[in-house]
Amino acid sequence: MNVLKLILFSILVYLLVCLIWLKMMLAHRTVYLKRGFMNGTGHWTTTRALPDGFQLQNQYRIYNSKPNFDSLTLRQLFECKRADLHKNFVSLDPKCENEVFLDVSGLLFINESSNSVPIYRCRTENDDHFISTCSNCENAITEFLIGYILI
Numbered sequence: 001m002n003v004l005k006l007i008l009f010s011i012l013v014y015l016l017v018c019l020i021w022l023k024m025m026l027a028h029r030t031v032y033l034k035r036g037f038m039n040g041t042g043h044w045t046t047t048r049a050l051p052d053g054f055q056l057q058n059q060y061r062i063y064n065s066k067p068n069f070d071s072l073t074l075r076q077l078f079e080c081k082r083a084d085l086h087k088n089f090v091s092l093d094p095k096c097e098n099e100v101f102l103d104v105s106g107l108l109f110i111n112e113s114s115n116s117v118p119i120y121r122c123r124t125e126n127d128d129h130f131i132s133t134c135s136n137c138e139n140a141i142t143e144f145l146i147g148y149i150l151i
Contacts, residue, residue: 030150031106032059033077033090035131042128045090046079047105060119060131061150062106074107075147089129090121092146108147116148 036044036054044054047064063074080096081088090105091097109116121144122130122137131146132138 029063029065030061031064033062033105033131033149034059037130042087042124042126043130044088045105045129045131046088046103048079048103060133062108063150064106066107073110075110077105077108077146079103079105087128090131090146108149110147112148115151117151119146119149120144121146 031047033045033047034050034056035058036046036050037057038044038051038054041053043057044050047062050056062077066074075092076094078091078094078096079088079102080091081100081102083100088102089099095101108119112118117133118135120132120135120137120142122132123141123143124130125141129143130137130140132140133149136142
């Protein structure tokens with residue numbers, strides 16, 4: 001009986017180590033897409049550090065490199081900046097909709113999965129872009145569904 005308990009305990013420890021390893025591997029492949037805000041300026045969305053003066057409003061987990069899951073369909077998200085203003089936005093267009101390319105933010109799911117939620121690109125009437133998981137963009141203008149983020 002003691003041998004059986006020892007075997008079961010060893011299996012449990014092994015499974016726990018495997019789960020911890022898997023979580024660490026996923027964590028290293030993800031980054032946080034941050035949504036910041038500063039009064040008088042508006043929103044800023046980035047996977048890098050927010051610029052000085054911006055306060056973090058929310059953050060969403062996305063992949064920063066392609067995971068080793070063949071069944072996932074992902075698309076790239078790009079961080080862009082308006083050339084004429086100190087405003088940024090995210091885009092699915094690698095040419096940043098003819099604006100200034102800043103960085104590759106990461107990868108989003110194209111289709112909904114059991115561990116994802118939709119994320120939208122939104123805009124205020126003052127042309128301030130931001131991201132939201134609310135389909136009505138928190139009563140702003142919903143431009144389009146960007147993709148699905150990890151929960």
